[in-house]
Amino acid sequence: MSNSSLTILKSTAQTGRLANPYFRQEQLKSLHDILRRNTDAIIAALESDTSSTTSHATTECALTLNLIKSHYSSIDPVAELEAEYRIAKSKDAEDAREPWGVVYIEPEWRHTPFFNIVSALSTSLVAGNCVLLLLENTTRALPTLLRKLFAEGLESDCYAMTAAPPEKAEVADCLRISQSPEAKDANSVGLGLVASGGRVVAVVDRTANVAVAAENLVTARFSFGGTSPYAPDIVLVNEFVKKEFLEEVLKRSIPFLAGSSSPLAVNGSANGAVSEKAGFKSNGKRSAAELESALKDIKETRSWNTNVITHGSNGAILDLSSALSSAKLLHLPPKISHPLFLISSFSSLDHAIDLISHNQNQTRLLAAYHFAPPKHAKYLSQFIKADRAFVNHVPYHILLGPAAPSYTKYPSTSHPYGPDCLTRPNPTFITPPPEQLQLSAVLVSQDQRAVKTLSFSAIQEIKVKPRPENIAIGFFEQGIFIGLGLYGIPILSGIGAGIFFAARAGRRRWCGA
Structure with a gap:
């Protein structure tokens, strides 16, 4: 140019x-x-x-x-x-x-x-x-x-x-x-x-539709050769449904993992050379050796134990667990751009939140996928900080295109900008604001009465708005009500019956006397 x-x-x-x-x-x-x-x-x-x-x-x-x-x-x-x-x-x-x-x-x-x-x-x-x-x-x-x-x-x-x-x-x-x-x-x-270069994490709760979660996440991870920035870097699954989830993942990953041993087509040069200019890659084919290299890097990391669930010519599914038996917080792997489906388990929603927060280091996730009932998904999206969060689905449009910039208005899932x-x-205003007349009296006319009126209004106490009387029924309230139902009702029934028979007996004696 x-x-x-x-x-x-x-x-x-x-x-x-x-x-x-x-x-x-x-x-x-x-x-x-x-x-x-x-x-x-x-x-x-x-x-x-x-x-x-x-x-x-x-x-x-x-x-x-x-x-x-x-x-x-x-x-x-x-x-x-x-x-x-x-x-x-x-x-x-x-x-x-x-x-x-x-x-x-x-x-x-x-x-x-x-x-x-x-x-x-x-x-x-x-x-x-x-x-x-x-x-x-x-x-x-x-x-x-x-x-x-x-x-x-x-x-x-x-x-x-x-x-x-x-x-x-x-x-x-x-x-x-x-x-x-x-x-x-x-x-x-x-x-x-x-x-944005942030991670993408998926959370699958025990009450989620496991089949839907597996279908969405497998498609997101393995489509387009696993290179999408919005493919999940790791999937956190509740330990109670982990086995069922793995079965669904294996079932849906077969079309992606099965294939010939021919090289995977990705960006590289025809002779293996790579240009260093501004993140620019030359064209050509990448051999399966690069997938093996990425898999080896994950397996050799000391922060976690790696169990290879299955390994095909076009990708792999791995189960990660903490290398320290006493450690509850797993060091999550870095962002990946290979067809590697990583799974780890958690015991509760709070455990999943702690796992992600422990690894964020003040940086937000690029995206989060929450597979859970709406109330649980609200809890997850509130405490897991991500640029975008999606509940019970992965919008497949988002798999195309680059990662959207952080802290920008996100128009839709069909394009990043x-x-x-x-x-x-470039705002332009022609209508004076409502306060214009009052400030005109103060600044232009220098009316002392207007100044006193403005000052008097400013020092008035803020009137506290009454809170609604709604009583939230949470976990502990539910326990109290269940306890009352199990023990209170029989006791009250017994007391009522005792009062009834005692009153009837007393009445008979009084009448007989």
């Missing part, structure tokens, strides 16, 4: 060309057309570069194209025009937002790269931003193909490609999207939305 390309992007952003909703729709339509006409080439490139099967590559391509269509449909020119002229019609525009101008995208290539790039690119366009995309020179099939397609489908004054990361000064005023957690370093450029992430607040 030449400096002139970035200069053109910044000029386009300043002129506000992408503020025109019809132009944004034209760009999204053109992008969708060029990609849909080359779906076969894209699917072939995905199979060549990643661990995707034909089915997974086709799914990734279809969901990516559907995302562009969704973004196109989200643009409402009439509503945008109405919002633009709110001030002219004496209406506040308190929720008005404006695009950043230029968005610089650093893609993640190790997992669903096509979806990663297009989701960030199309969301940037729909939010009204120009795009600078990092596509390094490589022998991989997908970057070469996308370089050609994007150049044909998008106008050069709102999209540009760079083969090398730009200098900090060049993009200091740009919004940076980095889809790799490793990008959080001192050399990062621009204002950043960086993918929303227009609010790529715009900034």
Whole structure:
């Protein structure tokens, strides 16, 4: 990329060309057309570069194209025009937002790269931003193909490609999207939305639907070669249902684990070389030796004992337990990007919470999956700190794409970015606030009576609102009521019967006398 390309992007952003909703729709339509006409080439490139099967590559391509269509449909020119002229019609525009101008995208290539790039690119366009995309020179099939397609489908004054990361000064005023957690370093450029690198943990309670939990978690862990950042890094299962859960996991993992001994297709170069540039991996195939290496690292860790439940050519299922018999808190394994399904047991919900909290070190989980009744799931989600929590399901859409940035508004499970992430607040108010008249008397007229009135109101005691009289029935209250039922009712019945017969006997004596 030449400096002139970035200069053109910044000029386009300043002129506000992408503020025109019809132009944004034209760009999204053109992008969708060029990609849909080359779906076969894209699917072939995905199979060549990643661990995707034909089915997974086709799914990734279809969901990516559907995302562009969704973004196109989200643009409402009439509503945008109405919002633009709110001030002219004496209406506040308190929720008005404006695009950043230029968005610089650093893609993640190790997992669903096509979806990663297009989701960030199309969301940037729909939010009204120009795009600078990092596509390094490589022998991989997908970057070469996308370089050609994007150049044909998008106008050069709102999209540009760079083969090398730009200098900090060049993009200091740009919004940076980095889809790799490793990008959080001192050399990062621009204002950043960086993918979170947190763990993903699943909790399966004893009262959960074990079959549903196994189906969701096995699919999440083994789909797309186990590379999704939202695949569970470890599954914590209540010890009372662990055996049943393992049986369901084994049943549902057979289609994923069974396969030939051919190498697993993942990112690496054709000759085994790996590029070190900005987390960029060269293309090619990875042998099963890398899976064995990852498995060996887990088995050799001294913090836990490892029991291999089953091991196939495309993955493994392992049971972890603490290496110290006296230790109740297991040191959870680090984040993994291999088709390894790790299981460990817990004795209670509080034990599961302690296990996770003990390993968090003030960092939040990327996601948590809670398989439990709603009341138990509420308890788990309250005390297990995660960017996102899902109850009794894994949204399969979330398995595509990079990890979403932490502490950002999460639009949906279908894509990691929303227009609010790529715009900034620009509120405009025309209606004075209710306090304007009172403060005008104080600040403008300097009316001492208004000052005294304001001061008198400020020093008034806060009136405490009465609490509702609802009495919560918890564990201990239930015990009390059960005790009263078991012992109180028979005693009261006996006392009542005694009083009745004593009264009747006394009445007979009195009448007889």
